[in-house]
Structure formats: structure tokens, C-alpha cells
Amino acid sequence: MKGAKYTLVWVFWLIAFPTSLWFAYQISPPEIHMREAVIFTLMAAAIACMPLIINGTTLFLSHWITIAAFLSYGLFFEMVLLQFATVIVMFAIKLRRHELYRYFLNSSMLFITSLIAGLGFFAVGGQTGFSTLEELFIPITIYQLLYFLVNQILLYFVSIIMGKKQRFFGKDFVWEAILLLVVFPLGISLFYLNEFMGPISVLLIGVPFISFAFVLRMYNSTEKINDNLQKAVEIGHQLTERLQVKEVMDLFIQKISQTLPVDYAYILDVQEDELVMLRQMENGEQRFDDIVPLKKSEGISGYVWETGKGLIYHEKKDWNHYAQGYIPALAESVMCVPIIRSQKVEGVLFLATTRKKAYEKFQLMIVDILCSYFAVALVNARHYEETKRNSERCALTKLYNYRYFEEYLSSKMSALHSGKCKKISLIMLDIDHFKQINDTYGHQAGNEILAKMATRLSDLIGTRGTLARYGGEEFVILLPDTDQQIALRIAENVRQTIANRPFTVQNELDPSLGFAEVNITVSIGVSTAPEDADDAMSLIRHADRALYIGAKRAGRNRVAEYVKI
Numbered sequence: 001m002k003g004a005k006y007t008l009v010w011v012f013w014l015i016a017f018p019t020s021l022w023f024a025y026q027i028s029p030p031e032i033h034m035r036e037a038v039i040f041t042l043m044a045a046a047i048a049c050m051p052l053i054i055n056g057t058t059l060f061l062s063h064w065i066t067i068a069a070f071l072s073y074g075l076f077f078e079m080v081l082l083q084f085a086t087v088i089v090m091f092a093i094k095l096r097r098h099e100l101y102r103y104f105l106n107s108s109m110l111f112i113t114s115l116i117a118g119l120g121f122f123a124v125g126g127q128t129g130f131s132t133l134e135e136l137f138i139p140i141t142i143y144q145l146l147y148f149l150v151n152q153i154l155l156y157f158v159s160i161i162m163g164k165k166q167r168f169f170g171k172d173f174v175w176e177a178i179l180l181l182v183v184f185p186l187g188i189s190l191f192y193l194n195e196f197m198g199p200i201s202v203l204l205i206g207v208p209f210i211s212f213a214f215v216l217r218m219y220n221s222t223e224k225i226n227d228n229l230q231k232a233v234e235i236g237h238q239l240t241e242r243l244q245v246k247e248v249m250d251l252f253i254q255k256i257s258q259t260l261p262v263d264y265a266y267i268l269d270v271q272e273d274e275l276v277m278l279r280q281m282e283n284g285e286q287r288f289d290d291i292v293p294l295k296k297s298e299g300i301s302g303y304v305w306e307t308g309k310g311l312i313y314h315e316k317k318d319w320n321h322y323a324q325g326y327i328p329a330l331a332e333s334v335m336c337v338p339i340i341r342s343q344k345v346e347g348v349l350f351l352a353t354t355r356k357k358a359y360e361k362f363q364l365m366i367v368d369i370l371c372s373y374f375a376v377a378l379v380n381a382r383h384y385e386e387t388k389r390n391s392e393r394c395a396l397t398k399l400y401n402y403r404y405f406e407e408y409l410s411s412k413m414s415a416l417h418s419g420k421c422k423k424i425s426l427i428m429l430d431i432d433h434f435k436q437i438n439d440t441y442g443h444q445a446g447n448e449i450l451a452k453m454a455t456r457l458s459d460l461i462g463t464r465g466t467l468a469r470y471g472g473e474e475f476v477i478l479l480p481d482t483d484q485q486i487a488l489r490i491a492e493n494v495r496q497t498i499a500n501r502p503f504t505v506q507n508e509l510d511p512s513l514g515f516a517e518v519n520i521t522v523s524i525g526v527s528t529a530p531e532d533a534d535d536a537m538s539l540i541r542h543a544d545r546a547l548y549i550g551a552k553r554a555g556r557n558r559v560a561e562y563v564k565i
Helices: 002-027 034-048 063-073 075-092 101-123 133-161 171-197 200-241 245-259 299-307 361-392 402-417 434-441 443-461 484-500 536-552
Strands: 052-054 057-059 264-271 274-282 285-287 311-313 333-341 344-353 424-431 466-471 474-480 503-506 515-518 522-529 559-561
Touching: 002 075, 002 101, 034 063, 034 075, 034 200, 063 075, 063 133, 063 171, 063 200, 075 101, 101 133, 133 171, 171 200, 200 245, 200 361, 245 264, 245 274, 245 361, 264 299, 274 299, 274 344, 299 311, 299 333, 299 344, 311 361, 333 361, 344 361, 361 402, 402 424, 402 466, 402 474, 402 536, 424 434, 424 443, 424 484, 424 536, 434 443, 434 515, 443 466, 443 474, 443 484, 443 503, 474 484, 484 522, 484 559, 522 536, 536 559
Parallel strands: 522 559
Antiparallel strands: 052 057, 264 274, 264 344, 274 285, 311 333, 333 344, 424 474, 424 522, 466 474, 503 515
16 A cells, blocks of 8 residues: 555656646746856755754745745746755755655645745736835735645645645644744845845845754754653653563663664673673564674674663764674664663663664663663563562472462453353362371472472473462362363373372481382362352362362372262
């Protein structure tokens, strides 16, 4: 769809370009000397080099030159001069290759706007060349109003076609109106000064205007820096609110990409004496390439790690001879910033884009602030995940604990009641004669058996279910979407595997006896919802009943299913 729109832009320009120029030449052929043309062109180019970008909209400050050029030398020259200034503006805003359609789009719109405004001027009796202000006022006012309205209407419809619909009376409309109030009288003043003083008048008005434009641009840059600082603070707050490491990294990359032109973003983590890839994003997609770690001082990232200072490179030739390790072939501009916490480099952020001269010095400061927030947020998230993991796990077996298991079982029962899950089976097992093991080999040997039992059960169950230590020598296995018959077969496989593979433990009560092979058996109870239970506690209670009445009392080392009385 995008390709079709861009093709339409090219076709539209190929039609508008020759047609508009031909009409303009027929209506108002140029009458200008080479010296005057050069002076007007140079002044228009100088002003076009300093475009003002507000709210993402590029404002053309050279329009006052083209008004005077139109009144003095006709519509054809005004069109050519305006198109030349447009080319300069596109270079000044560092248009990327895939954004070239914007030039042809703006060029086409300016051709049409100039032509309609010029036709309106001549339609009400306007004439180029010297006229009194009384004779000129109405035609030039019509010209300027048509120029403004046609441009706004075209911008509105183009935004709809390109899928970026904006309000007609939005901020762009207001800024263009303010600009009109500035350039309109300035253009008329330049026209009359040029009539009486010649091309030198361009310098008399142009030099103060360029100075004003420069000050305005500096002010706009200051405002932009302040806006970015405010955004950085807001992003920092959002980062510190995230409690998952993945969420922190995802949000950080997302906000960095929204703040800066970023095609490639890499977060590298300092692990002992190496920089290891922590997150790799290319063209908005996460990648998992096997990238060789960097040592300190190796390549751009290694140098930033060593010095603790950020770097900006404007194009590939500036950094190519420093680069080591993996860098995308199409990268041009590069920004590399250390991620520092407590005055220590914890990692490195590497950003790159295919666009040349994409990054400015003030952006390095913004990213440095964001990296500080990111470092704190990442540590907090890691600490939270570790604390949460410790609260959910048994310290001895590393399995989920009773508290976590009950919450997880409740969520699965809710899924069962809502129809998201059809059946749930619960396996509860208990080690037979475990007290005798502790009495014979010592409690440390008993703990060792519990830990090995957890490992063995994890290997047996894998991803088919969730395993937890329920308490003492009891373990539970939750099997979602598993009916009772399958659960019984799994339980029998567990029982046989445990019974047929002895555990090797150190005799802690009498170390001189060394290691001993201990034969272990387990008794198992199985219950299934919804057949056996309607709620979580009933499912546990019925599995426990099957374990003790159906297995323990029947002689141990067996599997029993819950049977309703």
C-alpha cells in the first residue's frame, strides 16, 4: 500500500512540474538580469539553510523572498526560486533516502499553490513590476490568502491520503498563520526597496532577517532541549515503575526509538571482563544473533566502557577504522553511551541509524540521563524478580513452594470454570518411611535426597505440568488439560522410576561408612477436576485422601486414584 502511495507522489510530480512551469511562463515570463537572479537565489538559499521545525512541521522562512521575487520578476521566476529553496531545505533537515518522496510531495504542492495564487493575483488585476501600494494591496492580499489556504488544504488532504490525518485548524495552521503575518509585510517591503535601491535591498533586509532567524532557531533549539529533558524525566518515572527486567528493556528501547532516529539499538551488559549482548533490536524487531563479546577498549563500545564517556559519530567514515565486532553494514550515524550506576559502568547502549549526521550533542546528554534511569530501573527489576523468585521457591529443592502452588492452582481452577481449560489432574506423592532415612543416615542426607528427588521429578515431568514441594517430604504435580487415566499413567511412571533407581547419599551419622545407596519408594494419590472436585482445596484434599487411604494404608509404594464414598 505504501509503495502505491509513493508511486502516486512521483507520478503527480511528473505531471505538476512541467505543467505548472509552462503555465507560469505563459502567464508571466521572467524579466530579470543575471546579477539580480543570483542575489535573490543566494539570499533564498541562505535562509533555507535555517529551516524552523516546530511540532515536527518544517516552516519555510524564505517565502518573503519569493513574494518580492514574484512582484518584481513574475510567477515563473518565483516558482523556480521557491523550488530551489525547497531543495536546500530538504538537505538542511537531513532527509533520508527512503524519505525522498517528501521532496517530490512538497515540490508538487508548491507548484500548485504558486500557480493558483498567481492566477488569483492576475485575475483581480494585479501586475508584476512597479505599482503603487493602493494598486497592489488587493491583488497581493488575494495572492497571499490563496497561497496560505491552498497550501493548508493540500496539506490536509495529503495527510489523509498518507494515513496521518491531522486537524485542519491544528497547530500547523496556527504556525503558518503566524508566519504569514511576518513574511507578508516583509515581502512587500523588500519589493519596494528593490524597486528604489536595487538588489542591495535584499542584503539590507536579508541580513537582519537571517540574524532574527538564527536567534529564533537557537530559541527553538533551547525549547527542544527543555522538551527532551522533560520527556527524559517522564520516561525515567515510567522505567522505575516497571518490575520486570523484560518490561524495563522493552520500554527503554521503545522510548529511545521514539526520541531519536534509531534503526539499530543494542544494550550490552558488563559481565566480568566482557561486554555481552543483552538486547538486540534492528529495524524495530528483536534479534537473537550469536554475537562475540567485546573486551574493554575493543571497538567503539569497548572504548566507551573503558572511558565511561559517550560518543557520537556522524557517518561511517568517521568510525569505521575504530569498529570491532558486530556493527550493521548500513549503519552511518552512531551514538554510544555508557550505562552508569554508582559511578561504575554497568553496560553500554549502542545506537545507530542509516542516516548521516542524525545525532546532535544535546541528544547525547538526553540519552545519558535516560541511561542513568535505565540502570537504576534494571537493578530494581532484577532485585524484585530475585525477591519474588525466592518467595516462590523452596530454598532446598528450588521447586515452587506451597504458597505459590496454591495461587497457581486457584488460577487454573478459574480457567477451568471459565472454559479455558477442560480438565485438571493433581498428583500428590509422599516419600515412604522418610523418618527412617533421617534416623539412619542423618538429616543432611535426608535433605540431599529431597533435593535429588526434586531434580528427578523435574526431569520426569518436564513441561507437561507444574511441580512443587508441598511440605516435608510431600510433592505435588499439577497437570492442566490432563484427564485421570493419563495422570495415573504418569504417576505410575514416576513411582516405578523412583523405586528402580536408588539414591546415593553420604552417611552423615557415621562418615566412616562413606556413601550408601538408599532405595526409596513413594506413595501417590491422584484426583481430577471437575469429576472429583469443584474447587482448589477440594482437589488437594481428595488427592491427599487417595494418597493416605488408597496408597499408604494399602501398603505404600503404589498409586491410588480418588474414589468417591
